[in-house]
Amino acid sequence: MSHIEAFTFSVLAGYNGTIFAYGQTGSGKTFTITGGAERYSDRGIIPRTLSYIFEQLQKDSGKIYTTHISYLEIYNECGYDLLDPRHEASTLEDLPKVTILEDPDQNIHLKNLSLHQATTEEEALNLLFLGDTNRMIAETPMNQASTRSHCIFTIHLSSKEPGSATVRHAKLHLVDLAGSERVAKTGVGGQLLTEAKYINLSLHYLEQVIIALSEKHRSHIPYRNSMMTSVLRDSLGGNCMTTMIATLSLEKRNIDESISTCRFAQRVALIKNEAVLNEEVDPRLMIIRLQKEIQELKDELALVTGEQRTEALTEAELLQLEKLTTSFLEDQDPESRLEVGTDMRKIHHCFHHLKKLLNDKKIHGKSTVSSEIKEQDCQEPLKEEEYKKLRDLLQQRDNEINILVNMLKKEKKKAQDALHLSSMNRNEFRHSQSSPFPAGNPEGPRMSLSSAPTQAQDVSALGCRSSLLHRKTGMREEMSLGRQEAFEIFKRDHADIVTIEDNKQTLKQRFYEAKALGESINEARSKIGRLKEEITQRHMQQVALGISENIAASSKPDPVEEKLRSQVEEEKRRYKAMFTRLKALKVEIEHLQFLMEKAKVKLQKEFEAWWAEEATSLQVNSPAVNALNPMKPFLQTPEAQHERAQCLSDKSDVSARKILPSPCPVLHSQQQSRTGAFLEDSIPARPMSSIPLTGDSQTDSDILAFIKARQSILEKKCLQ
Numbered sequence: 034m035s036h037i038e039a040f041t042f043s044v045l046a047g048y049n050g051t052i053f054a055y056g057q058t059g060s061g062k063t064f065t066i067t068g069g070a071e072r073y074s075d076r077g078i079i080p081r082t083l084s085y086i087f088e089q090l091q092k093d094s095g096k097i098y099t100t101h102i103s104y105l106e107i108y109n110e111c112g113y114d115l116l117d118p119r120h121e122a123s124t125l126e127d128l129p130k131v132t133i134l135e136d137p138d139q140n141i142h143l144k145n146l147s148l149h150q151a152t153t154e155e156e157a158l159n160l161l162f163l164g165d166t167n168r169m170i171a172e173t174p175m176n177q178a179s180t181r182s183h184c185i186f187t188i189h190l191s192s193k194e195p196g197s198a199t200v201r202h203a204k205l206h207l208v209d210l211a212g213s214e215r216v217a218k219t220g221v222g223g224q225l226l227t228e229a230k231y232i233n234l235s236l237h238y239l240e241q242v243i244i245a246l247s248e249k250h251r252s253h254i255p256y257r258n259s260m261m262t263s264v265l266r267d268s269l270g271g272n273c274m275t276t277m278i279a280t281l282s283l284e285k286r287n288i289d290e291s292i293s294t295c296r297f298a299q300r301v302a303l304i305k306n307e308a309v310l311n312e313e314v315d316p317r318l319m320i321i322r323l324q325k326e327i328q329e330l331k332d333e334l335a336l337v338t339g340e341q342r343t344e345a346l347t348e349a350e351l352l353q354l355e356k357l358t359t360s361f362l363e364d365q366d367p368e369s370r371l372e373v374g375t376d377m378r379k380i381h382h383c384f385h386h387l388k389k390l391l392n393d394k395k396i397h398g399k400s401t402v403s404s405e406i407k408e409q410d411c412q413e414p415l416k417e418e419e420y421k422k423l424r425d426l427l428q429q430r431d432n433e434i435n436i437l438v439n440m441l442k443k444e445k446k447k448a449q450d451a452l453h454l455s456s457m458n459r460n461e462f463r464h465s466q467s468s469p470f471p472a473g474n475p476e477g478p479r480m481s482l483s484s485a486p487t488q489a490q491d492v493s494a495l496g497c498r499s500s501l502l503h504r505k506t507g508m509r510e511e512m513s514l515g516r517q518e519a520f521e522i523f524k525r526d527h528a529d530i531v532t533i534e535d536n537k538q539t540l541k542q543r544f545y546e547a548k549a550l551g552e553s554i555n556e557a558r559s560k561i562g563r564l565k566e567e568i569t570q571r572h573m574q575q576v577a578l579g580i581s582e583n584i585a586a587s588s589k590p591d592p593v594e595e596k597l598r599s600q601v602e603e604e605k606r607r608y609k610a611m612f613t614r615l616k617a618l619k620v621e622i623e624h625l626q627f628l629m630e631k632a633k634v635k636l637q638k639e640f641e642a643w644w645a646e647e648a649t650s651l652q653v654n655s656p657a658v659n660a661l662n663p664m665k666p667f668l669q670t671p672e673a674q675h676e677r678a679q680c681l682s683d684k685s686d687v688s689a690r691k692i693l694p695s696p697c698p699v700l701h702s703q704q705q706s707r708t709g710a711f712l713e714d715s716i717p718a719r720p721m722s723s724i725p726l727t728g729d730s731q732t733d734s735d736i737l738a739f740i741k742a743r744q745s746i747l748e749k750k751c752l753q
């Protein structure tokens with residue numbers, strides 16, 4: 034049994050667990066916890082754990098399990114819900130922050146962190162993917178949150194045996210910590226310095242908690258110092274199984290960081306936990322138990338008092354009690370008492386009757402007052418002035434009602450429009466193979482392996498993702514032609530396209546394999562059916578033969594039937610093997626689809642960033658500057674190119690970003706400046722000031738695309 038399997042096994046048994054990856058930036062924490070972005074075989078601990086958990090849940094039919102998922106990101110000591118649907122409409126900073134609440138028993142509750150039920154592995158993986166996409170979309174080139182934020186993916190499991198009142202709860206936190214490098218070494222300033230300080234501080238507090246936990250006689254563990262330690266309070270030390278994965282960089286220059294990571298790992302290894310089961314009683318079953326107890330007590334009481342108390346008092350008893358109450362009230366003696374014995378039903382009825390008498394008296398009193406008023410009204414007719422006042426008031430109220438009705442109508446129309454729009458968006462998504470990715474992608478339509486409802490969910494989930502991306506990146510559903518063209522070039526020259534193409538090929542292969550397997554499975558199924566039919570017919574023949582020849586049925590096995598049976602068994606084995614393979618293929622295909630979706634989101638995001646940057650630089654440079662140098666926005670200086678690469682680069686993809694396409698066909702900087710000079714000399718360029726930007730992004734994109742196309746033709750001419 035692998036470590037993960039053993040670990041998740043105890044979570045299934047009801048123990049809390051945490052697996053966290055600790056190490057410097059780029060050492061492989063995300064790769065370990067979530068997985069690599071390229072191959073199915075690179076999937077990380079989260080998808081593998083989910084796969085194992087759901088496999089076990091399916092096997093164990095003796096218990097009822099419920100699984101929920103939450104995904105929390107901690108950035109600069111603020112918590113964000115990565116599964117908050119509002120991610121679609123807001124930036125990270127606008128989302129409600131996840132806050133920590135502590136109950137009197139010092140249990141931690143997280144406000145604004147949503148829990149999502151996942152009934153299958155696929156649903157859980159969808160949530161992981163959604164969270165990862167939200168995380169990626171929320172980050173900007175200047176804020177690579179994945180490096181500087183902590184992420185906690187939590188699987189909440191509850192289990193109970195049918196009929197039992199005891200429910201077991203367990204949480205498994207899978208934590209991808211921010212990079213652990215020291216501020217001094219990173220040598221950064223501004224926003225990055227603030228982030229680095231927060232990271233160092235939170236990792237420092239995590240270290241303090243770990244040290245405190247490893248010291249035997251420490252009574253106080255400083256969990257409250259940071260959000261991370263507060264969230265992991267019940268899953269670090271104490272009642273929990275904890276595993277730390279230390280990730281190291283093998284480069285020599287990182288030796289200090291590697292030693293510091295190993296030291297930390299050593300301290301973590303000293304903690305000894307005594308995990309206990311998290312059990313609690315189900316309230317519904319508790320009620321049943323208490324009702325039973327009440328009945329037992331009633332029986333006991335009846336036995337002691339010798340009185341069998343039925344549910345209700347008789348009519349005569351009730352009348353008697355009411356009489357008693359009335360005479361008690363009428364009795365002028367202040368010492369008088371209402372004696373009804375120790376029967377609670379009788380006491381309650383007396384009180385009830387008392388209340389009734391009191392209320393009747395009150396109402397009677399009121400009605401006397403109102404009849405007095407009526408009499409007065411009749412005597413004095415309304416004065417003209419008062420009548421006018423009341424009429425005005427009535428008119429005023431009428432107006433108010435009209436205004437409110439109009440407002441209501443408007444709101445209703447708005448809601449209807451929104452509904453209409455969302456249904457249009459859905460339709461657009463159906464055609465949205467119109468996105469920058471050409472139609473007929475092998476990875477485009479989801480495979481028809483899963484059942485129909487799941488497919489519908491998948492499609493709507495993908496639609497949601499697609500529109501989410503569009504809204505987040507500001508990308509329109511319909512790109513202008515120029516923009517589409519630019520995107521095609523951008524995509525073609527992007528380093529990730531190799532991986533995307535590879536995955537596309539693998540996906541195609543897997544898809545064909547799955548299709549072939551599906552056909553073979555169907556064949557095997559029909560063959561089994563045919564064989565069974567043959568067996569039945571053989572039986573009938575044998576019986577008919579016995580009847581016609583009047584021979585008693587032979588106890589000897591029929592060799593033909595035996596052969597047919599062994600063929601059925603063989604086909605069943607084949608069917609099972611193929612089915613298992615198909616299931617594995619389905620998981621692999623889905624994972625590959627996730628990876629490709631992720632790569633697409635990344636590509637579109639980077640394209641948008643690059644496009645926005647180009648548009649800004651064009652705005653800055655035009656019109657006055659461009660009047661002097663029309664080519665300036667396109668023929669960039671090496672410094673400008675370097676700046677862009679810097680801006681877009683991230684820890685993992687430096688090499689990829691370095692070869693991001695420049696807005697003009699790729700030219701080396703020297704060549705560019707030479708060509709630029711040549712163009713300036715030779716082309717009677719129209720000043721850019723004659724093509725002003727409009728401020729409307731769609732129109733400006735078209736203008737930009739037109740200029741680019743023109744410039745590209747001019748360049749081609751010059752190079753010939």
Ligand SMILES: Nc1ncnc2c1ncn2[C@@H]1O[C@H](COP(=O)(O)OP(=O)(O)OP(=O)(O)O)[C@@H](O)[C@H]1O
Nearest residue numbers: 057058059060061062063064179180211212684685
């Ligand atoms: N075991 C591995 N095999 C292959 N590639 C790896 C492995 N570990 C990490 N990588 C690659 O190294 C790069 C950095 O890894 P990763 O993003 O997981 O680092 P990290 O520690 O999570 O960094 P950060 O702190 O910035 O989030 C990625 O491109 C990843 O694919």
